[in-house]
Amino acid sequence: MRRSGFGRWVVAIPMCLLALATIYPMVFTLNVAMKSRREYVLDRFSLADHLTAANIADAWNSSGLGRYTFNSVLVTAGSVALLLLLGSMAGYAFSQLTFRGRRWLFLVCLGALMIPFQVIMVPFFRVLGQIHLLDTHVGLILAYTGQFLPFTIFLMTSFYSRIPAEIVEAARVDGSTTLGVYRRIMLPLGRPALLSVGILNALFCWNDVLISLLVMQSEQHRTLMVGVTALRGQYSDNIPLFAGGVLVAALPVIAIYLFFQRQITDGVTAGSTKG
CATH class of the missing domain: 1.20.5 (Single alpha-helices involved in coiled-coils or other helix-helix interfaces)
Structure with a gap:
């Protein structure tokens, strides 16, 4: 004891x-x-004398955080939708279908997980410029999809591998096509994994700075995290205002973690076991 x-x-x-x-x-x-600029300069570690949301409101109204938030929501929603569609299809193919080169293609996906973005950053930037997708929402959505798709495929393949092959065979005996099996069987059974992977990808896209900074070059197309990073230089003499901007960017992430803790944990551990 x-x-x-x-x-x-x-x-x-x-x-x-x-x-x-x-x-x-x-x-x-x-x-x-919660502090005024004067309170922060006098003692940055003391408790705020008065609780006020003035700095948060100023950061939202005077720094363009509303526009940056809209850009982040648009890009994150589009990226997650495309990632779930492609990832679930590829996961179904790798786990339940038999075709030539399946193992090698899956190993290529796993290998892509090990390549940091910094390695492909220069050719990636040149390709986006050549196809005229720099500084566009579509370009950033495609960038996030390419970056996080191997991770999504890996988790969805791991989840779909646990589904008994007899269920798929029974659906085919009933006359379902490959697409029909995916739509009627795999998607409904894969909802828990899709939710977990969707939340994780949403957090990845929302928190990203490097890819967004590289693709979105104009101020009006900045995402929220890039906009908050720019506040550090814009308001270097007003740290309370900068802290208010950081809170605006962090609150959605904190809320997602609080409400979807179990799904996030399931998503992180989805690939650790099989069977």
Whole structure:
């Protein structure tokens, strides 16, 4: 019993420290956003004297965060929809269909997971420029799709591999085509995985700075994370306003984590087991 209690403390203490290290920056940012510029200059670590959302409102109204948020929502929604469509189709093909080169194609997808974006950044930029998709929402959607599609295919293939082949064979005996099996069998059964993968991809797209900064070159097409990053230089003498912009960008992500914790965990661990 004593050993068991000691073991729990050994695990609990590092986890508590990790939780504090994660929560403290968010609390600090919230506290700074509630301060006036004068309060921050006098003592940045003290508690705010008055709780006010003036800095958040100013960041939203005077810094174009509303337009940046619209761009982020549009690009994230389009990217996630395209990723789920292509990823679920490819996952169905790799897990349930038999065709020449299936294993090699899947290995290519797995290999693409290991290639960092920085390696292909220059040729990627040149190709987008040649097809006139730089500084367009479509270009950024296609960029996110290409970057996160291997991850989506891997998780959907892992999930669909757990579906008994007898279900697919029974649907084919009933006269369903390959597309019919995908639409009537695989999509309904794959809803949990689609939800988990969709949430993860939404977080990836929403939090991205590098790809968006590379593709969206004009200010009016910036995504929210790039816009918030630009606030650091624009309002270097007004840190509370900058903290308000950071809160605007972080609140949707925090809300998604709070409401979809189980789905995110399922998505992260989806590829770790099979059968």
